[in-house]
Amino acid sequence: MSLDAKTIAAITDRIQHAQDKVHTITKVTDEHPSMSIEDAYAVQDELRRSWIARGDRVTGLKAGLTSRAKMLQMGVNVPSFGIQMASMARPENSAIEMSGLIHPRVEAEIAFVLKNELKGKGLSIEQVIAATDYVIPAVEVIDSRYEKFKFDLVSVIADNSSSARYVTGGRPLDPQGLDLRTIGVVIEKNGEIQALGASAAVLNHPANAIVMLVDHLATRGECLPAGSFVMTGGITEAIPVARGDNIVARFQDMGSVSFRFI
Ligand code: OOG
Numbered sequence: 001m002s003l004d005a006k007t008i009a010a011i012t013d014r015i016q017h018a019q020d021k022v023h024t025i026t027k028v029t030d031e032h033p034s035m036s037i038e039d040a041y042a043v044q045d046e047l048r049r050s051w052i053a054r055g056d057r058v059t060g061l062k063a064g065l066t067s068r069a070k071m072l073q074m075g076v077n078v079p080s081f082g083i084q085m086a087s088m089a090r091p092e093n094s095a096i097e098m099s100g101l102i103h104p105r106v107e108a109e110i111a112f113v114l115k116n117e118l119k120g121k122g123l124s125i126e127q128v129i130a131a132t133d134y135v136i137p138a139v140e141v142i143d144s145r146y147e148k149f150k151f152d153l154v155s156v157i158a159d160n161s162s163s164a165r166y167v168t169g170g171r172p173l174d175p176q177g178l179d180l181r182t183i184g185v186v187i188e189k190n191g192e193i194q195a196l197g198a199s200a201a202v203l204n205h206p207a208n209a210i211v212m213l214v215d216h217l218a219t220r221g222e223c224l225p226a227g228s229f230v231m232t233g234g235i236t237e238a239i240p241v242a243r244g245d246n247i248v249a250r251f252q253d254m255g256s257v258s259f260r261f262i
């Protein structure tokens with residue numbers, strides 16, 4: 001860690017204020033150029049502590065910046081992890097309020113739900129699949145608190161990797177019977193295709209996002225317990241949305257996820 005606890009707490013307050021009051025801020029690294037990735041995850045720890053103290057509940061974790069399309073779009077080439085809370089979850093077919101968001105974008109992702117704990121470094125794809133109860137289509141609504149959606153790796157991690165809302169839907173499926181590299185995905189906005197891709201875009205296989213997340217947790221002495229819900233990252237670039245937009249993400253063999261912005 002390069003920053004002391006007081007500074008981490010101050011950065012957390014600034015980011016949380018921007019998240020709660022729906023406004024942008026300058027990048028945290030502008031003010032703290034020496035801030036490290038470890039410091040940024042310490043900010044996430046503080047955010048989580050504060051959300052739990054308010055009565056919110058952790059519902060899952062996410063890996064982001066795991067596809068080339070996302071890395072190119074954001075100019076960052078290392079995945080960033082984040083925390084999903086109950087307050088961020090929205091039901092399928094719901095109306096998501098724009099008033100709580102700054103400049104949201106949507107991403108189509110494959111989410112995993114574990115039946116067994118995953119722990120340690122260098123797991124294989126097969127170990128991840130064997131520990132998975134089911135996979136399910138998900139759409140993440142990201143909303144960077146940084147001006148113009150521009151950031152570096154440390155800043156985006158401190159902002160909980162732009163997490164804002166998420167919706168799951170479609171059909172939960174046993175991954176044993178699926179080729180998780182070749183799931184085709186189409187994102188439609190108001191009936192028009194905005195982006196399409198195949199699930200191998202995520203680190204050659206979305207289970208690799210779980211491998212990387214479990215590696216990251218291991219360096220912090222943590223693991224993914226049984227029952228964990230994990231989103232593996234946008235397969236295509238993220239699509240900007242506005243009030244009134246209808247979103248449908250179609251996943252080959254897995255069904256679709258729909259909702260709208262009001
Ligand atoms: C960071 C979060 C990226 C994903 O799925 O790639 C992410 C961002 O692009 O703002 O959630």
Ligand code: MG
Binds near residue numbers: 062107109142231234
């Ligand atoms: Mg995402």
